[in-house]
Amino acid sequence: MITRLIALGTILFVFSAWPHHNMSATFDLNNRVTLTGTLTKFDWRNPHIELFVEAKGDKDQTETWSVEGPPPVFFRDRDVSKSDIEAGLGKTITVEASRARDGSRWGLLRTLTLPNGKLVSACPQNC
Amino acid sequence: MKLSPRLLIVTAAALCTALLLAPDHGWGQTPTDEKAERDRATAAAKAQNNAQAFEANARTLTVFDRQGKTVATVGPRAIYNTPVFSPDHKRLAVSKTDLDKENSDLWVFDVATGKAIQLTSSQSRESTNAPAWSPDGGHVAYVALRGGNFGIYQKASDGRGDEELLYKLPGTGTITDWSMDGKYLNFFSTDLSGGTLYALPLDAAGERKPIEVYKSPKQIQGGRFSPNDRFVAYFSNESGRNEVYVRPFDPSAGPGGPATRQWQISDQGTAGMAFWRRDGKELYYLGADRGIMSVSVSTAPAFEAGKPKVVFRPSEEIAISPGTASISRDGERFVIAVPPPRLRQLTILDRQGKVVKTVGEPGVYGQPGLSPDGTRIAATRTDPKTGNLDIWTWDIATGKGYAVTDSVWPDFSPVWSPDGKQIAFVSTREQYSGIYRKAWDGTGEEELLFRYTPGAGIGFSDWSPDGKFLTFSTGVLLMVPLSDNEKPLDRKAIEWMREEYDVFGGRFSPDMRYLAYASDEINSQSTDVYIRPFDASKPEAPGAGPVVRVTRDGARGFTWRRQDGKELYVLTRDWEIAAVDITTTPTLQAGSPKVLFKLPGPLVASSPEGVSRDGQRFVFAMPVTTTTASR
Numbered sequence: 001m002i003t004r005l006i007a008l009g010t011i012l013f014v015f016s017a018w019p020h021h022n023m024s025a026t027f028d029l030n031n032r033v034t035l036t037g038t039l040t041k042f043d044w045r046n047p048h049i050e051l052f053v054e055a056k057g058d059k060d061q062t063e064t065w066s067v068e069g070p071p072p073v074f075f076r077d078r079d080v081s082k083s084d085i086e087a088g089l090g091k092t093i094t095v096e097a098s099r100a101r102d103g104s105r106w107g108l109l110r111t112l113t114l115p116n117g118k119l120v121s122a123c124p125q126n127c
Numbered sequence: 128m129k130l131s132p133r134l135l136i137v138t139a140a141a142l143c144t145a146l147l148l149a150p151d152h153g154w155g156q157t158p159t160d161e162k163a164e165r166d167r168a169t170a171a172a173k174a175q176n177n178a179q180a181f182e183a184n185a186r187t188l189t190v191f192d193r194q195g196k197t198v199a200t201v202g203p204r205a206i207y208n209t210p211v212f213s214p215d216h217k218r219l220a221v222s223k224t225d226l227d228k229e230n231s232d233l234w235v236f237d238v239a240t241g242k243a244i245q246l247t248s249s250q251s252r253e254s255t256n257a258p259a260w261s262p263d264g265g266h267v268a269y270v271a272l273r274g275g276n277f278g279i280y281q282k283a284s285d286g287r288g289d290e291e292l293l294y295k296l297p298g299t300g301t302i303t304d305w306s307m308d309g310k311y312l313n314f315f316s317t318d319l320s321g322g323t324l325y326a327l328p329l330d331a332a333g334e335r336k337p338i339e340v341y342k343s344p345k346q347i348q349g350g351r352f353s354p355n356d357r358f359v360a361y362f363s364n365e366s367g368r369n370e371v372y373v374r375p376f377d378p379s380a381g382p383g384g385p386a387t388r389q390w391q392i393s394d395q396g397t398a399g400m401a402f403w404r405r406d407g408k409e410l411y412y413l414g415a416d417r418g419i420m421s422v423s424v425s426t427a428p429a430f431e432a433g434k435p436k437v438v439f440r441p442s443e444e445i446a447i448s449p450g451t452a453s454i455s456r457d458g459e460r461f462v463i464a465v466p467p468p469r470l471r472q473l474t475i476l477d478r479q480g481k482v483v484k485t486v487g488e489p490g491v492y493g494q495p496g497l498s499p500d501g502t503r504i505a506a507t508r509t510d511p512k513t514g515n516l517d518i519w520t521w522d523i524a525t526g527k528g529y530a531v532t533d534s535v536w537p538d539f540s541p542v543w544s545p546d547g548k549q550i551a552f553v554s555t556r557e558q559y560s561g562i563y564r565k566a567w568d569g570t571g572e573e574e575l576l577f578r579y580t581p582g583a584g585i586g587f588s589d590w591s592p593d594g595k596f597l598t599f600s601t602g603v604l605l606m607v608p609l610s611d612n613e614k615p616l617d618r619k620a621i622e623w624m625r626e627e628y629d630v631f632g633g634r635f636s637p638d639m640r641y642l643a644y645a646s647d648e649i650n651s652q653s654t655d656v657y658i659r660p661f662d663a664s665k666p667e668a669p670g671a672g673p674v675v676r677v678t679r680d681g682a683r684g685f686t687w688r689r690q691d692g693k694e695l696y697v698l699t700r701d702w703e704i705a706a707v708d709i710t711t712t713p714t715l716q717a718g719s720p721k722v723l724f725k726l727p728g729p730l731v732a733s734s735p736e737g738v739s740r741d742g743q744r745f746v747f748a749m750p751v752t753t754t755t756a757s758r
Contacts, residue, residue: 024318025558025582030298045625046602071602072627076651082627096275098298101320111275121275124254127299 027098027108029127035065035107036094044082046071051085051109053095067097069109070122080120091115098126165650172652172681175700177226181206183729186451186464188219190238193459195419195439202234202241207464208450209256212238213264213284214405216455219462220246220258220267220284233258233269235284244286247271259305259312260284268293268312270302279312279327294327294335304351311378313340313350313359322347324361326378338378349449352376353403353426360392360401360410368396368535371412373430392422392432398514399449404458411438411454416512417447419454419461443491443511444468471748473504473521478743480704480724487521487528492748494540497688498547501739503567504746505531505541505550518552520567531569540587543567545594551576553587553599560585561615562597562607575615577607588632591639596666598623598633604644606666621667629654634685637692639663640711645682653681656697658715677707677717690740702726704745 023029037055049069057063069075072082093114097107110127112120188201188210206224208231213220217238224231231254233246246267247255255271261281268281277296282288293312304313311326314337321344325337341347345365352359359376362369374389392401396415403410407426414420418440423433441447441463451464473486473495491509498505501523508519518531518541531550532538540553544564551564561578562585565571577597579585586600597607605620624630628648635642642661645654656677660670677685677695684698687709695707695717703725708718730747737746 023582025320028298028320029318030316032297044627046627046629071629073629073647073651121252123275124252124272127272127275127277 023108023126026100028101029098029108031099032096032110033065033099033107034094034096035067036092037065039085039088039091039093040064042085042089044072044085049075049085051093051095051112053093063105065095065097065105065107067095067107067109069112070125074122074125075120078120080114080118084114084118088115169650169652172650172700174227176652179729180226183467186466188221188236189463189465191439191441191461191463193438193461195441198460199238201238201462202236202243209258209453210451210462210464211258211260211453212455212460212462213260214262214456215264216457216460218264218284220260221464222256222258222269228252231255233267235267235286246282246284246286247280247290249273257302257314259302261305262307262309268302268305270296270300270314279314293329294337300325301348303349306352306356307354308356311338311352311356313352315348315350315361317346317348321345322363324350324359326376328378340376341374349399349401351401351403354405354407355426358426358430360403362393362397362399362401362412366391369399369415371397371401371410373410373424373432375430390430390432392424392435393420394435398447400452400454402454402458405456409458411458413447413449413452415514417441417514421458444470468750470751472751473506474747474749475523476724476745476747478723478745480726483744484523486523487526489751495746495748496541496543496737497739497744497746498543498567499545499740500547501741501744503547505543505567506748507539507541518550518565520550520569529568531565531567532573533569538563540585542587542590544590545592551587551590551597553585555584558582562587562599576609577618577620578616579620586631589634591635591663592637593639593663595663596635598635598642600631600633600644602629602631604630604633604642608666623666624659624669632684634687635661636687636709636711637690638711641715642669643677643685643687643695645685650681653700654683655679656682656685656695658695658709658717660715672715675715675717678720680720686738688738688740689742694742696723696738696742696745698726702728702730706742 035053035055037053040054041052043050048071051067053065054062096111097109100106108126109122184206185204186207187204189197190199192198208222210219210221219236221234222231223234228251230249230251232249233255234243235246236243249255253272255269257270259268266281267284271280277299278292279294280290280292282290300314300316302312302314310330315324323342324340324347326340327337345363347361347363350359350361358373360373362371371392372389398413398415400413410422410424412420419438420435421438422435425431446466446469447463454461469491470489471492472489475483477483493507495504495506504521507516509516516537517533518538520529520531536554536556538552538554542551549564550567551562554563558581559578562576563573564576565573589598595609599605603622604624606623607618607620628646631645633642633644641658643658645656647654658675660672662670678697681700682697687695693709695709697705697720699705703722705720705722707720710716
């Protein structure tokens, strides 16, 4: 990934990945939330993955959060596949995310802890 | 086709490599074997990517005097960022990227001998950068990513002892200075939502809490304290372009302080950097035209500043940016992490790779493409003085150049219209990227064709032969129908292909029945070229029919511009141009890539239209030295 970024910045490689929207404009990287809850759904496609997590809110109410992550290839490079995420459906995961600036229950993934304990960091891209 | 012995060896080697790396789905191979094989191929591709990225990006730490004369080069070539002189300018602290480990660490070089020590030890996918020296040179502060969090750390500059966490950043930040009294670190955090300058008190008891020096809805960067710690210099785009400013610094006054006053130091824009001389009598910055600028200042009793003057301007061959240059405390030495030469010559090659003609003057060019009739070239051109990225065209016969665009916005990815009268291109204007078109000679007004989501980039690759579709990628391959009765801002991008893997660089076949694209479906470190049917009446998905894999050993790029559609040209991972026979009747089939010639090395070759319609001429932006040697 780091090679891709360097290549992008300097020699305009023939094939290049582009962010789908500006992360720091959409998400406040200084405002984080940690969610431990049930993985209910996910979308494992470009340009970025999306995880849906049901977690308890401040008043013990159930809240559904949507957390956006890097593209699937980012996880592929870290030996995490779609089947690893599928295996987590209905189970407890923990995500740390930067909250959306609009205050909605939407975040940008910083770290993901799978039910088997595997920790994946989306930094430095998402930090 | 006659191949040179060298090309034959290269081709044979490529074939052997292909045989060794090609997936074997024969008997006896288990899923474990397949995974191991895929992992080996991925590792091999990554090693090759890293080697080539290093060659293309490695820099030389070069020290200049006030006349712009090189007085020293320091250490070996490497991917350096943020070089900073020690207070006595005898050492340099610099961040060095390790592509294999995907991390970066700080190194301290002795300027005289080039000897270095590695100051920090990042784990894989951690980073360390933005060094600032303590006033006595005994310590270096820096920002590091450790365990998924950014923090401000310090370590003894001789490398002894452990690093000490000074402050855990809530998000991101960049250190730019350590105050002369040793009491504060200056850092900033900035993004599209605005920026803030902070001072981190180092002698406070208990948990350290940064002081907000200045906050703006615009971007702020590069804060540095005056030697008497009464003022802070920085640069900001609050006037619409980046300028250097100075404002008072009074940490006892609370957030923002009483400083409603600020002084603008630069008068023609800045590319960044703001350094104070140790005696506080001169300020330096990088001018918008790449000149190293100086301004006489006084900080006592009141602040006063003179007119900016050019100290020297690095040669046009040297790319310079705030992240790769700095100035010594005495104002006598300037260090630039000098990248490989960037001057290029637009060059027409034949099918054997021989130079047929050079066009225009050497310059900083990229993405060259030939017009449909083969008489003109379109390419990006970086202005050596302003750094602006624009679209230019050249008449091949006369060499005359035409500025299609001339703006401060970056304009790139030029694509010729099917009739050769216009150029479509991407322009990023504040938070929006859009596709525009303009007459090939720059006359008349530009026209917006499509505007995308705020903050999103556009990898524009083709304009359909019937003129009715644009295609671009974001890792997803999208289509923009260009119906006449729709306003540009109402046009929507349609997802043609959205998968778990990246799909890039769509190119229509000349008859518009197919679309070729690149994808990393098989190997995350390498892309291959594929073709699928395209149905203009259903642009929301590939048409019915099988997918054909065109390459198996990876490709850096390709184009499908020959008029009869019978050849597709591939840029291989070894920087060779190869032709692939394509037949579409009775069924779609692709032959094996046949190498035509090899390029001298990594080139900006990303034009979708770099080949003539008869497949006999290719255009590249060649390194000047190589071109000269070839003539």
